[in-house]
Amino acid sequence: MTDTTNQRPVSNNPGDEAATLPTTYTPADVEGELYERWVERGYFTADAKSDKPPFTIVIPPPNVTGSLHLGHAFEHTLIDALVRRKRMQGYEALWQPGMDHAGIATQNVVERELAKEGKSRHDLGREAFVERVWKWKAESGGQISGQMRRLGDGVDWSRERFTMDEGLSQAVQTIFKKLFDEELIYRAERIINWCPRCLTAISDIEVEYQDDDGELVSIRYGDGENSIVVATTRAETMLGDTAVAVHPDDERYRHMVGTEIELPLTGRRIPIVADAHVDPEFGTGAVKVTPAHDPNDFEIGQRHNLPNVAVMDEHAVITVHGPFLGLDRLEARSAIVAALRAEGRIVAEKRPYVHSVGHCSRCKTTIEPRLSMQWWVKVGPLAEAAGDAVRDGKVKIHPQEMEKRYFDWVDNLHDWCISRQLWWGHRIPVWYGPNGEIVCVGPDEQPPTGEGWHQDTDVLDTWFSSGLWPFSTLGWPEQTESLAKFYPNSVLVTGYDILFFWVARMMMFGLYAMDGTPPFHTIALHGMVRDQNGKKMSKSFGNVVNPLDWMDKYGSDALRFTLARGANPGVDVPIGEDWVQAARNFANKIWNATRFALMNGATVEGPLPAAEELTASDRWILSRLGSTVAEVDALYEDYQFSKLSEALYHFAWDEVFDWYVELSKTTLAKGGPQADATRRVLGEVLDVTLRLLHPIVPFVTEALWTTLTGAESVVIADWPTDSGFRDTAAEAEIATLQQVVTEVRRFRTEQGLKPGQRVPAALELDGTALAAHEDAIRSLLRLTAPEDGFHATASLPVAGATVSLDLSGTIDVPAERKRLQKDLAAAEKEKAQTAGKLGNEAFLAKAPDEVVAKIRVRMETAEADIARITAQLAALPQG
Structure with missing residues (x-):
């Protein structure tokens, strides 16, 4: 039944309430005002002292450099729908907002600003540059917050956090110290992804792979019987080769294992080693080994105690003395191939040779694998705990078929490189002493002082701090009321594309820092937003859409409903402008139908009449209403946003607006007690329907529901429950x-x-x-x-x-008969043709089953058309 709390009596004069609504719905006239009213009244503010059960979701923190794109709008719509419904169900709902400092992206933005002034960060120095970044953040960063308000995000703005704010920085330093003390963080020289443009190591997630045109050259090392051929796409790295490797069981090279061969152009001699990593079926079965410039070669080098010869600096410029010194890697590649060709050592060349090449996601520069001293997290025990939490059922992944992807990742994690050669970010809290001392400093400890002591110059990978997000935003490491109330999160809603990178890190850190309690109960994964043809949105494709443009044109509700309606769990979402326009039409339909009901005295006052006092259409719509409430509830619990949106759309438009409202007109026109009963049912149905729709289309439902009921806000209204009436x-x-x-x-x-x-x-x-x-x-x-x-x-x-x-006089009978006879002749011809084929035994013996089946369907369709058209002809007036 309807919650009548804070409701004003509905006027006895039908139409009074409708008069307060404009004749047409203009989203821009209501959205901004309604949102600010919600915030001012504290509807989104979560109270840690409340005795209501908690429901917590964190926002996947957008980059401070970012702006709202369709992916954000999609994800935020789904999260907001969940939170609004739970709030209406009586939960103390917290949607935690905030932003990520986005180390590389933000540093690049500010460096570009400096470049316009003819300066670099080195001209300012580290301290002044960091101050400049903070200034940029205060003035220009975080425009996405205003855009979130446009979308209607019901976040608790009083709790907004930033990964570089004081509290979160304390959390970062605390967990670093804890991991360091337990030897789960260490410093070592390993191969990392290096960007020669950004001049930093980057994580695997920041590497984008694409097929590039390159060249594959086969090079002969050594001469005569003691020669061996290797192939490479990166000839410049041969200057750093320290071995050639073959498979131990490869009979072609067994006699050469343990011998040495001359490395061309260098005069150095390198060993031939046997290693099971080599695939004897690929190419010549022999591979060059460059431990300082390839991750697989590095592992081979470790197994065979090979030296690491670095041949490029941080700018990817050749550092080996000789004719190639000072050349960029691509210049060196061409020069080295030319020199090898001149010596007759190129035995085969293939160009273009299309192969997968990693690029920096920020600046698109080709990544250079590089041996570097970096800080690492030993992920073995952390990843094992993250996998067990899902296997043991502590955390559920939805849809369940995504579990395999999760296990494939956490069960095969390599140690995580967490240091970045940047100035913007959480600086690594390690100090080095004059005599080789290494001291890790916690947040409440004083760093060592004195001559020769200095802090590590690197900062931490952005994912390190965002991995703490579910608990650092609640005050950890302090044991706050908010942490006790709202941890763990109820559900994480995020894209499957960051299942490995962000979700896995939160799982590892949450279980580690919070005594085995995972950071959330459920991981609900959604797909990516694509264009209406299913193509990835990209600036290069010219199909990127600014969601603000569609919100300006059609309203935020229309965009939200379109996105929710396409959201099948774990599946990509195609979206086109015509779909948003259709959703705008739906919002208009809700508006017009509610306005009609108000004009005709629909009311929420008093109890519903007894069933025997109602018309069949009244009882029908109440029965369908109860079923719809039950269906929508079940679909919400299964994160089936597309299906619940479809259910609401068809119930509201088809059953309520197109059928019940039309059927009620007859009863209302007659007047009397039955009309009064129908007014009450109409009010009930609209009340419940608007509340059901509110989490997805919050603005139009707020404007209509408050007018219909006179209550304060649908945001804090009770969520409908199934009345059980059928x-x-x-x-x-x-x-x-x-x-x-x-x-x-x-x-x-x-x-x-x-x-x-x-x-x-x-x-x-x-x-x-x-x-x-x-x-x-x-x-x-x-x-x-x-x-x-x-x-x-x-x-x-x-x-x-x-x-x-x-129909006398209503149609042109001769013209209609002529049209139908033409259609009948076409249907009879189709029937004759299909019947002929199906009666041909030779055809049936040779034709595939699917072809025969299609012909049968065609004949059945033709027969149905003949019956329909014949009936229409018979129904025409004679003469």
């Missing part, structure tokens, strides 16, 4: 009525009648449940009562009733 007899009765109306409407269309054209008709309804609905049937079908001279030219038997129509 009336199968009424549902069957209205289904029969719908069948009759639908069939006669189809006939009218086939006869070329205009929708509003009135036609005389006789209805034979006696003995059916439809007898009580004659007035409604005539109204819905634009049928007038038969008068003198009525002559039935067409009779339609439908569902036990007969509708006879007099």
